[in-house]
Amino acid sequence: MSFIHSMRQSLILFLLILVNSAPAAFAAQMVTEKTCTAIQNAINKLPSAGGEVLLTSGTYTCTHPIVLDKSHVTLRGRGTATVLRLADGINAPVIVMGQTENVPSRSIHFVSVSDLMIDGNRANQSSECMGGPCSDQFPLRNNGISIRRCIDCSVQSVVVFGAMSGGLVTELGCRRLRIRDYTSYDNEFDGLAGYETEDSSFSGIYLYNNQAAGISTDIKFNNNKFFDVTITNNKTVGIFMRDSLDNSFTNLHISDSVQHGIFLAQVNHDPTTGATGNTFTGVVISRSGGAGMIANDASCVNNMMVGAQFINNRHGCISEASSGLVENVGTICR
Numbered sequence: 001m002s003f004i005h006s007m008r009q010s011l012i013l014f015l016l017i018l019v020n021s022a023p024a025a026f027a028a029q030m031v032t033e034k035t036c037t038a039i040q041n042a043i044n045k046l047p048s049a050g051g052e053v054l055l056t057s058g059t060y061t062c063t064h065p066i067v068l069d070k071s072h073v074t075l076r077g078r079g080t081a082t083v084l085r086l087a088d089g090i091n092a093p094v095i096v097m098g099q100t101e102n103v104p105s106r107s108i109h110f111v112s113v114s115d116l117m118i119d120g121n122r123a124n125q126s127s128e129c130m131g132g133p134c135s136d137q138f139p140l141r142n143n144g145i146s147i148r149r150c151i152d153c154s155v156q157s158v159v160v161f162g163a164m165s166g167g168l169v170t171e172l173g174c175r176r177l178r179i180r181d182y183t184s185y186d187n188e189f190d191g192l193a194g195y196e197t198e199d200s201s202f203s204g205i206y207l208y209n210n211q212a213a214g215i216s217t218d219i220k221f222n223n224n225k226f227f228d229v230t231i232t233n234n235k236t237v238g239i240f241m242r243d244s245l246d247n248s249f250t251n252l253h254i255s256d257s258v259q260h261g262i263f264l265a266q267v268n269h270d271p272t273t274g275a276t277g278n279t280f281t282g283v284v285i286s287r288s289g290g291a292g293m294i295a296n297d298a299s300c301v302n303n304m305m306v307g308a309q310f311i312n313n314r315h316g317c318i319s320e321a322s323s324g325l326v327e328n329v330g331t332i333c334r
Contacts, residue, residue: 027051036062036084036094039075046073055116057081065093065130065140067100071109077116080159084116086142088124091131091164093140097155098148102139104172107151114156118144120163122188128165141165144184147174154178163187167210171195177202185209190216191234194224203227207234214254216240217275218267223247232256237263238285241275248279254288261285261313264303264325265296274299279306286311292333293318295325305331 028051029042039060042053050072057078062085068075075095084094095118098108120142127133130140140146144160147153147170154177160167167184170177170193177200184191184207191207193216194200205226207214214231217224221244231238231254238254239262241247254261262285267273274297283305285292292313295303304327310317317333318326 028054030054030056031060032056034058034060036060036064036066039066039084040064043068043073043075046070050074050110052076055082059083059085062086062092062094063090065096065100067096068111068113069096069099069108071111074112074114075116076112076114079115079157080117082116083119085119086121086125088121089126091125091127091129091142093130093143093146093165094118094120094163095145096140096148097145097153098150098172100140100148102136104149107149107173108153109151111150111153112156113145113158114154115158117159117161118163119161120144120187122162122164122186125164128188141169143167143169144187145169147171147177149173150177152176154180155182156180158182160184160191161186165189166193166216167191167207169193169195170197170200175199180204182206187211190214190240191231193217194221195219196221197224198222200224201227202229205229205231208232210234212236213240214238214257217244217247218242221245221247225250227251229253234258237261237290238288239263241265241278242267243273244275244278246277248281249283250281252280252283254283254285256286257288257290259288260290260292260294260315261288261310262293263296264294264300266299271297271299274301275303276300277302279304280308281306283308284311285309285313288313288315291315291317291319293326295320298322298325300325303327304329308332310334
């Protein structure tokens, strides 16, 4: 009997230790007040180990960006019933995942934003950058979501529209991001843009009616993977790529781009910055105002198109600055 009693006492002690040592990442804050100030206050109240901020249905008015600048933090809404709307004349990003300084001094890890809608209210904003003309002094572009030096971070089931700059932008040393079920439209520039981002995945992407490109990548955007992407009716090109190496696109549909479907180039006159080694598999590009695909510079080597259909693109299917820049396997032009 004493043995059983001793075992029970040991088990109880073990459970108490387990509960008391559980990571603070299980901490949660529910925000019902419909302001982004309340959201930020809830984030600030989370312990240093992180936690979760939960949003209810309704429209939250933002008079400043929501900044997620510590690791292991989740911001979660209730789908498109939760809207973050930038107030008139604020000229700010809506969400920043990472630090807001010109060049972040440290990485942020395991930050997640999911299940919500962002309204950038661009009709009632006046500038692309927060605080003044875009510069080192005013580095924050007024995107729906800016992801800055974030490692193992994620965005899932999010809709962004009407941002004064880009819908979602990754930059300044992001790695292993997971962007899933992301929709973006009617932004002043690109639906999705990536800079200095590596080893990340983007899936279930739908980009339409943006004033610039559907996707724009530049400045060491390397070894990233895209799956199940639909890009339609964007006002410049479907995909713009420079200084982008060894990325892959699978199941890609681009239609009704005002200019070209895919545009590969280098940065200015620097041949070391061409879009190179990119693979496109299972592609349909249709009704572009220009060419279906352009490899604009001779530095854009080792790109591959596998199993593609080019349909009714006004200036033809594939245009190359020199022959052999784009290897074609099973491509149909009609």
